[in-house]
Amino acid sequence: MWYCSQGTGEDYPHEVSDNMQERNAASGNTGKQAAGEAAAWMVDDGSVIGLGTGSTTAYAIKAIGRRIDEGLDVLAVVTSYQSEMLAIEAGIPLTTLAEHPELDIAIDGADQVDADLNVIKGGGAAHTREKVVAFSSEQFVVVVDDSKMKEKLDHFVPIEVLPYAKDLVMRCVRELGGEPQLRLASRKDGPVITDNGNFVIDASFGVIENVEALAISLSMCPGVVEHGIFTDVTDMVLIGNTDGSVTRLDTLI
Numbered sequence: 001m002w003y004c005s006q007g008t009g010e011d012y013p014h015e016v017s018d019n020m021q022e023r024n025a026a027s028g029n030t031g032k033q034a035a036g037e038a039a040a041w042m043v044d045d046g047s048v049i050g051l052g053t054g055s056t057t058a059y060a061i062k063a064i065g066r067r068i069d070e071g072l073d074v075l076a077v078v079t080s081y082q083s084e085m086l087a088i089e090a091g092i093p094l095t096t097l098a099e100h101p102e103l104d105i106a107i108d109g110a111d112q113v114d115a116d117l118n119v120i121k122g123g124g125a126a127h128t129r130e131k132v133v134a135f136s137s138e139q140f141v142v143v144v145d146d147s148k149m150k151e152k153l154d155h156f157v158p159i160e161v162l163p164y165a166k167d168l169v170m171r172c173v174r175e176l177g178g179e180p181q182l183r184l185a186s187r188k189d190g191p192v193i194t195d196n197g198n199f200v201i202d203a204s205f206g207v208i209e210n211v212e213a214l215a216i217s218l219s220m221c222p223g224v225v226e227h228g229i230f231t232d233v234t235d236m237v238l239i240g241n242t243d244g245s246v247t248r249l250d251t252l253i
């Protein structure tokens, strides 16, 4: 269950909303920027935060960096080399899960979100660390543009696998009714190698009727390091719309 609220200027602090629509429209990435920047305002002073990966989260990271310039005091755990580089560039002090195993809030993008706030992640092959960070956080906030919202999930599911187990995992996926495809690199010959040194298999299942059952079945296949289905962890989704407004979906407890 979730409830929904929508706003433009009034719902978010001045700095996010002021001229937000104009700036976002100019960038050509309106929804992602609106959602990412709105999430940056969810971060409290003195908190330890998790930073996801991807182009939408990048807007949040840059906006948190601007808040730090104005005095915000935070420490961040990153989920990938990409978020590490962006956080360093934005001037965000870093820490680790070993030093801070419990995070206050994590902000991350998604490839698709359904009406029950189930999420598919891993378009950037970072979902393993992203899932660890999400489950280590008191609050997990997902930031997406409105094209990512679906009544039922039908996006392919990224699965990080041990290279040694590639063929077994492909067989598991087929037995579960899916069509597996090894993700290939675009600027290198051969497969994508994750930040953890593994392969990624993208598995298409069409419309996923039972998200939790599929998530459990995929986890049970030997050689699966982690798959991109996130259930029962998302507390809030901030959806950036093409006009620069942001719609908020919260879980009801």
Ligand SMILES: O=C(CO)[C@H](O)[C@H](O)COP(=O)(O)O
Binding pocket: 052, 053, 054, 055, 056, 057, 108, 109, 110, 111, 120, 121, 122, 123, 124, 125, 126, 127, 130
């Ligand atoms: O899961 C992810 C990385 O593994 C990303 O958060 C997801 O792919 C969304 O990316 P973007 O914000 O660039 O659309």
